[in-house]
Amino acid sequence: MSGTPERDRNLIALVATACVFALFVVAYVLPRTAELQRTRDSIAQLTKSRRELAILVPQVILTAINLPEPEPNVRAWITAQAFKGLDQAKQVSVNDGYLEGKGAKVKLRKLEPAQAAQFLSQLTRVRLVVERMVLQDADGDGFWDLEIDVKVPELP
């Protein structure tokens, strides 16, 4: 190199300093800045999610079904609880194995409207949903035949 040894030393020191700074930027600042950006993006995403969840959570709480499941199974519970006050003759059938105890198919004949209402009212005491129901007074005599399929809802 040309110039005095001191000048060469200064040049080398400046170049070395510049290299160290460049290395610092490439090896430290850029990755850490990327990490900072990733965290900021995560914060933005979390903020958005929290806003959505703040709307969703009350709705989930409000629509929650806080009723007990029929015990020991649906068929047994209906037999024990919902058939109270109904003549044995009107209980046509209850399917035992429907949904492995998590549901029941019930057929009732010649029910007075009040009895039908009472039966359905009993079902509201436990956690059940109606899959299918047919309530008909085909001959218009004021007595109703009821076919109803119920089951315990599966909630995630």
Place this chain on the structure above:
Amino acid sequence: MLNSVGIDRGRDGDREVSVNLLTGAPVIGAAHPMASKQVALPCSGLTFRRLFLPRASKAVRQQVVAEELTYSLPFSLAEAHYGTVEKGEEAWVVIASDAVVAPIRELYPKANLEAEPLCYLRAARAAGISTALVIDLGASKTVFCGVENGQVGTVRVLLRGGERLTEEVMAASGLSRDKAELVKRDEGVAHKTVRQFYLELVEEALLPSPLPYARVLLCGGGSATSGLMKLLSDHWGKDVTVEPFPLPGQLMPTDHVVAYGAALAGRPAATRLNMNHSFLQSGRSDALRWGPIVMTALLMLLMALAVETRIHGAQMKEQELQNSIVAAVGTLVPQAEQKSPDELDKILKSRLEAQRAASQSSPSRLLSTIAKGSDAVTSKSKATVTNLTYEDQKLKWEGRVSSLKDSEDIRASLESAMTEVEQVRTRPASSNSFVYQIEGKPLLP
């Protein structure tokens, strides 16, 4: 103890004197251990300037000195060494061209450079003399150096010395060099040529008259000339005392004044020149500049601190948000902390949908809808319901009405209990009646 060594480069070889850094008598020769070495630059190769400096920072004063020298020197300042002794607003500057310094630097690359006048000054101060005229009668030159109030005053350099005197004696007496040298030493100022030579030197020095110094100190080889002190005393009168330069120990005024004065420069608080090349003196130093390196290091430190602080703050906020989300949904979703917000959102939406579907198909919802719908039917005379079917979350009403208008009224009334209500079918039946079929979905709670 550490020693400072002073070197006087004479015509017949270097003379060295060592002094202890703190105290003690000087020693002839280079004593060890050596702390520093000072080489005296001869007056004949030096230029002197006295400058007035502003009351400013050291850098500004250095700049002023450099500017003044740039315009006043007969050679380029870039090719010179110089040093300053500052006192108040005044600076005494000694300049030497690189041609003078280079051979000395080659011999003593690490030695400090000093000027002969400052060596006289330090030696005089060491002897307790603050004002005197020093006359150094050397072989090739004669120096008149005024020491005034502890500072270097006037400096006169005449390029005539003992060698020239020998030549003049040779010419005047027709003697050989050796014999002329013997005549010079033996007869001294008794020889006319010798007497005349010294008186001419004093005249050529253009010293003020009367002489403003009470003491004249003689040194150098010529100071041993017989009768010289009396000659000079007679010349300046009784108010002036002419004497040999007082030196401690075994030092001789004929040989060791300059070397002793140079050695004294190594002592703490001694007046010294710090003579360096103009590149170093003017602040345009090419020495390693730490400023940019330190600033870069500081910048890197600040950048790292800023980045780490921001990352830490962002991570804290991220953690806070995650905790708040887990706290909000923790009662609804088991192990919520192990799930991402998207998963939680998906789970809750799925659950909400299932709960809504369950609510829509619940016996209570169905019962409530049937009760409301029955009111709509029974409000019409001769309207009946014969069949109610609930399947695929749709409740279908079937019955008889007396008119199509009643059928439409019932459909309209059912909208208060169901959504998506529509007349599926209406057909005439026997005995002036119509069969209607209306279906819809029970309202959500």
